[in-house]
Amino acid sequence: MKGLQQYFLLAVFSAIGWLSSCQQQQIKKEDVQDEVIYHVFQRSFFDSNNDQHGDLLGLQQKLDYLQELGVTSILLTPLYESVYYHNYYSSDFEKIDSTYGSKDEYLGLVKELHRRGMKLYMDMETQYVTEDHLWYKDSYGNPKSAFSDYLLYDDKAQLKPSSIVFDLYDLKGFDGKRKKITTVNLLNKEVIKYNKELFSYWLDPNKDGNFEDGVDGFRLDHMMDDLDNKGRLTNLFRDFWVPLIDTLKGINPKIHIMAEQADWGSYGIDYLTKAKVDWVFAFRIQQAIRSMDKEKITAYADTTFRDTPKGNNQIVFVENHDIPRFSTAVKQDKGKEKVGASLNLLIGGVPSIYYGQEIGMLGDSFFGKYGGITDANEIPYREAFEWKKDKDSPGMAYWYKNSGPWWDTSTVKSNDGISVEEQESDPNSLLSTYRNLLKLRKAYPVLISGSYQSFTNDNPSIVSFLRDNGKEKAMILINLSPEATTLQIPVDKQQAKLVYGENTGSAKQGKQEINIQGYQTQVWLLK
Numbered sequence: 001m002k003g004l005q006q007y008f009l010l011a012v013f014s015a016i017g018w019l020s021s022c023q024q025q026q027i028k029k030e031d032v033q034d035e036v037i038y039h040v041f042q043r044s045f046f047d048s049n050n051d052q053h054g055d056l057l058g059l060q061q062k063l064d065y066l067q068e069l070g071v072t073s074i075l076l077t078p079l080y081e082s083v084y085y086h087n088y089y090s091s092d093f094e095k096i097d098s099t100y101g102s103k104d105e106y107l108g109l110v111k112e113l114h115r116r117g118m119k120l121y122m123d124m125e126t127q128y129v130t131e132d133h134l135w136y137k138d139s140y141g142n143p144k145s146a147f148s149d150y151l152l153y154d155d156k157a158q159l160k161p162s163s164i165v166f167d168l169y170d171l172k173g174f175d176g177k178r179k180k181i182t183t184v185n186l187l188n189k190e191v192i193k194y195n196k197e198l199f200s201y202w203l204d205p206n207k208d209g210n211f212e213d214g215v216d217g218f219r220l221d222h223m224m225d226d227l228d229n230k231g232r233l234t235n236l237f238r239d240f241w242v243p244l245i246d247t248l249k250g251i252n253p254k255i256h257i258m259a260e261q262a263d264w265g266s267y268g269i270d271y272l273t274k275a276k277v278d279w280v281f282a283f284r285i286q287q288a289i290r291s292m293d294k295e296k297i298t299a300y301a302d303t304t305f306r307d308t309p310k311g312n313n314q315i316v317f318v319e320n321h322d323i324p325r326f327s328t329a330v331k332q333d334k335g336k337e338k339v340g341a342s343l344n345l346l347i348g349g350v351p352s353i354y355y356g357q358e359i360g361m362l363g364d365s366f367f368g369k370y371g372g373i374t375d376a377n378e379i380p381y382r383e384a385f386e387w388k389k390d391k392d393s394p395g396m397a398y399w400y401k402n403s404g405p406w407w408d409t410s411t412v413k414s415n416d417g418i419s420v421e422e423q424e425s426d427p428n429s430l431l432s433t434y435r436n437l438l439k440l441r442k443a444y445p446v447l448i449s450g451s452y453q454s455f456t457n458d459n460p461s462i463v464s465f466l467r468d469n470g471k472e473k474a475m476i477l478i479n480l481s482p483e484a485t486t487l488q489i490p491v492d493k494q495q496a497k498l499v500y501g502e503n504t505g506s507a508k509q510g511k512q513e514i515n516i517q518g519y520q521t522q523v524w525l526l527k
Helices: 002-016 056-061 063-069 103-115 134-139 189-203 236-251 269-274 283-291 294-307 334-346 430-443
Strands: 037-040 073-076 092-096 119-124 128-130 170-172 178-183 217-223 256-261 279-281 313-316 350-354 451-454 462-468 473-479 485-489 496-500 511-516 521-526
Touching: 056 063, 056 103, 063 430, 103 119, 128 134, 189 236, 217 236, 236 269, 269 279, 283 294, 283 313, 283 334, 294 451, 294 462, 334 350, 334 430, 334 473, 334 521, 430 496, 473 511
Parallel strands: 037 073, 037 350, 073 119, 119 217, 217 256, 256 279, 279 313, 313 350
Antiparallel strands: 128 178, 170 178, 451 462, 462 473, 473 521, 485 511, 496 521
């Protein structure tokens, strides 16, 4: 086994062409700007006014925590007004949900983020509206309405609004309220104009050309070229999204547009090449990481990064607001939780951390268990962030308290080890792992800007890849199993420096023995 491992590593390092230390130029850390997104479900994050809803002031009060963690940017779920707790399916795109706070509080948050050198991204989905929206109320049963062509109807009398995704005509909320929902006609010229104005407002609210009060970009939820595959709103990349994005980039060229591709089996490359999107979500990598299958992780990462055009990027994640928690998926296996952190933050792309991921919060899906499709099914992985070991501590955002079985089976418990308070002073905790990995990125720019390149090894449990920015190289080895293993690389200790992880092997006769413990990550800087 060792002979084979030595052979493949020798071949790899010969192929990539090692540079001597005197030939390399060091990259200045300040020249490489890190981007680590913290995807926050703000209603569940921190409650500043004791109404049990997480809010904008609560988020602002926790910026020290986020900066200490090492994140640079915040991605909010929608802020606009909606009857639904998640704020998708809007009743008014121009109003901030009052449970989050006022517009002044929002602007205060944006300015404070920018003062700290952080960024804010806003999630937007303007493809659908509820029956409470002006366009719906005025046009329903009224073909003469000025808003008749703003929405899709299935009849001339406008009494049959068209369904939305999953062929839904309405949706029941966790609180028992049921609202009708319909699709916006994104090809209507006035709707296109409205979207340009709406998005532009959030870029520069006072239109003074100073973007300290504006967002740094948008997440485009459920983006499609043929909306919901109905054949009614087609060529949207060309006719809706590109004109919108061109307008926004014309206002602030520095913004980033990230798109959630509706097909989670897609690599999203057509969004980057046809819709002028900057980033898409690396769903295939996310799915592979959850499998803990080396071959899948390597294959999907290879394809993802190979096909992503230069100048664009993939957002790498293991959790988001639409899927069960990673710690639940790996059954709270502490080793696997840390492997997930390493792959999330070291494999490449723009990493995104979903709030609570860093402390191992739990949550499974309720789909199919309680009355079919409702907006309650995803509450288990949108629960209150666990700040203290006492689950009833001030600031806990229990907006869903006593509302149904998702509350009765809540995974938020006292004294279970899953809280910031219980982990922040423990050097072996998951929170410490995230903090240390993010510090590592800042210390070695190659882990931020370096391209990804896998290399083959004959161990079924070791994921191995290089990061290379043209001036520095790093080798990352991640053990997916609980079993220790040993490798040898054909270099001496002057050519490879261990900068993360532990190695008890010794350098002998120009070869470095590497011992990788179960679920361990090692990062070697190559000279």
